[in-house]
Amino acid sequence: xxxxxxxxxxxxxxxxxxxxxxxxxxxxxxxxxxxxxxxxxxxxxxxxxxxxxxxxxxxxxxxxxxxxxxxxxxxxxxxxxxxxxxxxxxxxxxxxxxxxxxxxxxxxxxxxxxxxxxxxxxxxxxxxxxxxxxxxxxxxxxxxxxxxxxxxxxxxxxxxxxxxxxxxxxxxxxxxxxxxxxxxxxxxxxxxxxxxxxxxxxxxxxxxxxxxxxxxxxxxxxxxxxxxxxxxxxxxxxxxxxxxxxxxxxxxxxxxxxxxxxxxxxxxxxxxxxxxxxxxxxxxxxxxxxxxxxxxxxxx
Amino acid sequence: xxxxxxxxxxxxxxxxxxxxxxxxxxxxxxxxxxxxxxxxxxxxxxxxxxxxxxxxxxxxxxxxxxxxxxxxxxxxxxxxxxxxxxxxxxxxxxxxxxxxxxxxxxxxxxxxxxxxxxxxxxxxxxxxxxxxxxxxxxxxxxxxxxxxxxxxxxxxxxxxxxxxxxxxxxxxxxxxxxxxxxxxxxxxxxxxxxxxxxxxxxxxxxxxxxxxxxxxxxxxxxxxxxxxxxxxxxxxxxxxxxxxxxxxxxxxxxxxxxxxxxxxxxxxxxxxxxxxxxxxxxxxxxxxxxxxxxxxxxxx
Numbered sequence: 001x002x003x004x005x006x007x008x009x010x011x012x013x014x015x016x017x018x019x020x021x022x023x024x025x026x027x028x029x030x031x032x033x034x035x036x037x038x039x040x041x042x043x044x045x046x047x048x049x050x051x052x053x054x055x056x057x058x059x060x061x062x063x064x065x066x067x068x069x070x071x072x073x074x075x076x077x078x079x080x081x082x083x084x085x086x087x088x089x090x091x092x093x094x095x096x097x098x099x100x101x102x103x104x105x106x107x108x109x110x111x112x113x114x115x116x117x118x119x120x121x122x123x124x125x126x127x128x129x130x131x132x133x134x135x136x137x138x139x140x141x142x143x144x145x146x147x148x149x150x151x152x153x154x155x156x157x158x159x160x161x162x163x164x165x166x167x168x169x170x171x172x173x174x175x176x177x178x179x180x181x182x183x184x185x186x187x188x189x190x191x192x193x194x195x196x197x198x199x200x201x202x203x204x205x206x207x208x209x210x211x212x213x214x215x216x217x218x219x220x221x222x223x224x225x226x227x228x229x230x231x232x233x234x235x236x237x238x239x240x241x242x243x244x245x246x247x248x249x250x251x252x253x254x255x256x257x258x259x260x261x262x263x264x265x266x267x268x269x270x271x272x273x274x275x276x277x278x279x280x281x282x283x284x285x286x287x288x289x290x291x292x293x294x295x296x297x298x299x300x
Numbered sequence: 301x302x303x304x305x306x307x308x309x310x311x312x313x314x315x316x317x318x319x320x321x322x323x324x325x326x327x328x329x330x331x332x333x334x335x336x337x338x339x340x341x342x343x344x345x346x347x348x349x350x351x352x353x354x355x356x357x358x359x360x361x362x363x364x365x366x367x368x369x370x371x372x373x374x375x376x377x378x379x380x381x382x383x384x385x386x387x388x389x390x391x392x393x394x395x396x397x398x399x400x401x402x403x404x405x406x407x408x409x410x411x412x413x414x415x416x417x418x419x420x421x422x423x424x425x426x427x428x429x430x431x432x433x434x435x436x437x438x439x440x441x442x443x444x445x446x447x448x449x450x451x452x453x454x455x456x457x458x459x460x461x462x463x464x465x466x467x468x469x470x471x472x473x474x475x476x477x478x479x480x481x482x483x484x485x486x487x488x489x490x491x492x493x494x495x496x497x498x499x500x501x502x503x504x505x506x507x508x509x510x511x512x513x514x515x516x517x518x519x520x521x522x523x524x525x526x527x528x529x530x531x532x533x534x535x536x537x538x539x540x541x542x543x544x545x546x547x548x549x550x551x552x553x554x555x556x557x558x559x560x561x562x563x564x565x566x567x568x569x570x571x572x573x574x575x576x577x578x579x580x581x582x583x584x585x586x587x588x589x590x591x592x593x594x595x596x597x598x599x600x
Binding site: 113117 | 328329330331332333334335337338339342385389392394395412413414415417418419420421422424425426428429431432433440441443444445447448450451452453454455456457458460461462463464465467468481484485489
């Protein structure tokens with residue numbers, strides 16, 4: 001494992017520990033009593049060995065501004081909860097109807113549909129709860145800016161809208177541009193938000209935020225391109241989820257539209273764009289650079 | 301119509317106008333493009349002639365502190381979006397499987413299940429987006445406190461948990477206490493949050509917040525009791541939703557457990573508790589008093 005890969009691995013483990021500590025009956029109960037089955041379903045949907053790429057991006061982005069991993073962890077957890085909620089809902093029978101996620105039964109398979117819907121709903125709410133607490137950041141203006149960023153990424157012009165477009169795309173033939181728009185919202189929006197939230201915690205100025213936004217947009221596109229390529233070329237075992245499903249479901253992917261070779265070239269170009277955007281940060285952005293390169297090389 | 305009833309009616313109309321103004325493709329799009337079908341489904345689920353009781357409670361609570369309706373409207377809208385999201389998800393086939401809501405087809409009937417799930421998801425996100433904006437309140441500390449309050453009400457110890465308990469209650473015989481806990485979370489939590497959010501906007505001190513919390517808890521219980529009683533006694537036409545469903549689905553309601561007469565007496569006591577909690581506010585709380593009394597008298 002490269003130095004960067006092992007750093008990423010360790011960081012993911014620490015995020016897992018933090019998530020485990022937050023997703024307890026007591027902490028999820030607020031002033032009520034969180035039902036056992038719902039807490040279990042939430043833990044099943046979150047604590048499943050995910051790669052934690054979004055929280056890692058947030059932490060790496062904040063690190064440019066000398067923000068410690070500890071200080072960025074609450075916001076990082078919030079982003080991961082939103083990611084996990086979206087996976088739980090996307091897997092539902094009414095959506096992508098997936099039985100397998102990271103090698104385990106999906107939440108509606110391990111529990112039931114109603115519980116999976118509610119687990120997702122609760123996770124979205126708890127993400128904002130995490131951001132609202134002063135442990136997230138001492139300055140309420142920073143916390144509310146994080147809320148704004150995450151809410152925008154999750155709404156009808158972000159992830160929810162992207163998933164809606166994705167489902168429509170199974171029925172109509174999308175143009176290359178439409179596929180890019182869909183993927184930008186479905187996958188890109190949260191990656192974009194993660195990187196920007198790190199910058200917001202770090203007190204980035206406008207120019208810095210703009211550069212990191214350019215990086216984030218390119219990184220998000222690279223991630224999705226790699227995902228589409230892997231769906232076509234990797235085995236189910238490798239990915240821990242059913243592969244080849246995009247083609248089977250007539251999902252609109254760029255690979256299907258422009259072909260594998262062009263998609264791989266496009267991936268390379270996109271990673272180059274991401275790296276170029278980090279120029280102004282010098283070696284402080286090396287971790288973010290490594291993550292973008294990893295998006296191009298990943299095998300699962 | 302009484303003076304209070306006509307005030308409530310006018311206030312609901314103004315909230316509707318504000319919701320109509322916010323739930324547009326442009327405002328829901330953020331930096332993406334909200335799909336038409338999702339925007340339509342969201343509007344169908346929200347702009348349906350709801351009574352807007354939660355936003356009204358928030359506005360009436362804020363009014364005690366001389367906060368104008370206009371100043372409280374964004375937070376009021378956020379509460380209503382969360383309410384509407386929960387109705388859309390509760391109506392889903394995997395949950396209560398309801399075809400009718402306020403005399404109209406439910407969102408998954410008018411559109412499809414996937415769109416209904418996503419419309420609910422998006423609404424929850426947009427509720428927090430509304431609170432994050434400086435138009436909601438100039439002080440970021442107030443805004444983040446509103447986020448905390450709404451998130452807690454929505455999570456596993458609040459509405460999502462309450463709905464999970466409600467579904468479990470169809471399979472096991474709940475005690476009176478368990479039913480109360482379930483209803484406190486499922487219905488009570490958001491009413492509680494609405495009243496407290498008004499107080500937070502108003503800058504209430506601790507004693508005032510405590511009194512309003514007592515009011516809110518009692519008002520929430522009264523509302524649910526009245527709802528259970530009406531499900532048993534009112535017609536589907538009167539309610540605009542399928543009635544008699546609780547008994548048919550073996551839903552755990554207090555009425556089923558303690559009987560209609562005891563439930564009505566309990567309702568009277570609960571409204572008395574709500575009114576008593578408002579003592580310290582004098583005539584400034586008359587609107588909140590009228591709303592609590594209305595919960596006891598309502599016929600739909």
